[in-house]
Every structure is written in structure tokens, then in C-alpha cells.
Amino acid sequence: MRNLISSALLFAALGAAVSGCSPTAVSDFVKPYRIDIRQGNYVTQEMVAQLKPGMSRDQVRFVLGTPLVADVFHADRWDYVYRFRPGKGDTLLERRLTVIFAGDGLARLEGDVRPEDAAAKPQ
The missing domain is CATH 3.30.1450 (Beta-lactamase Inhibitory Protein; Chain:B, domain 1)
Known part of the structure; x- marks a missing residue:
């Protein structure tokens, strides 16, 4: 149960961090070779x-x-x-x-x- 809560908090923090980025910043970081x-x-x-x-x-x-x-x-x-x-x-x-x-x-x-x-x- 403790792992489930820590995983949920990690995904929530990651989602908040990514949602704060502009789409151009994400597309500049992730480009195909x-x-x-x-x-x-x-x-x-x-x-x-x-x-x-x-x-x-x-x-x-x-x-x-x-x-x-x-x-x-x-x-x-x-x-x-x-x-x-x-x-x-x-x-x-x-x-x-x-x-x-x-x-x-x-x-x-x-x-x-x-x-x-x-x-x-x-x-």
C-alpha cells in the first residue's frame, strides 16, 4: 500500500511538472533522430x-x-x-x-x- 501511494505521488508530481511546460519546450526536447x-x-x-x-x-x-x-x-x-x-x-x-x-x-x-x-x- 505504501508503494502504491508513493508511486501515485510520483506520477502526480511528474504530471504537474510536464503540464507546466509549454508545448514548444517539450517538442524542442523530444525530437526524432x-x-x-x-x-x-x-x-x-x-x-x-x-x-x-x-x-x-x-x-x-x-x-x-x-x-x-x-x-x-x-x-x-x-x-x-x-x-x-x-x-x-x-x-x-x-x-x-x-x-x-x-x-x-x-x-x-x-x-x-x-x-x-x-x-x-x-x-
Whole structure:
């Protein structure tokens, strides 16, 4: 009987403590774990710097990997897209690189990731 009374008092005190908290304070304390989500091809500046005009499709695939999007209707265009959403926070990182071919050779690059200009490098 004594255990029952002490348990009831404990639950009453716990209920009073929780009811005094605002809903936002409780929701900030109790949040589910969320994992980091990485999608697509991660392309670095070093990888893009290895690309040269006229490279074959196989050479570009060797350097950058298989493209995320290889459109049937645009056979001369490969798209490399990378998205990173951390589990905590709302910061979204998105990078895009479009590789355009002329025939079988690399013609030009478009997008966020660009090769560094050789003239801009300190010597």
C-alpha cells in the first residue's frame, strides 16, 4: 500500500511538472533522430579541373562517374546533380553540373561547379 501511494505521488508530481511546460519546450526536447540525406553525384573542383575539351564520353565518365541524368531526348547532355540535406537544421546544399558534348567529344561545362582558371591561381 505504501508503494502504491508513493508511486501515485510520483506520477502526480511528474504530471504537474510536464503540464507546466509549454508545448514548444517539450517538442524542442523530444525530437526524432533524422539522418543526413545525400543524393546524386558529388563532383569536386578537382574532378572538374581534370576535364579537357575534346575528351571522350568514356573519359568523362571515368573522371566524374555515371551521370545522374542521361536524357534520351538530349543525348549530348549529361547532368550531375548533388543534394545534401542535414538531419539537423534546414540548410540545403545543391550543386549542379551539366556536361555538353559535340559528337563524341566534350564541348563545354555549365552549372555551379566550374574548373578554376589557371590565371587566377597564385604562383
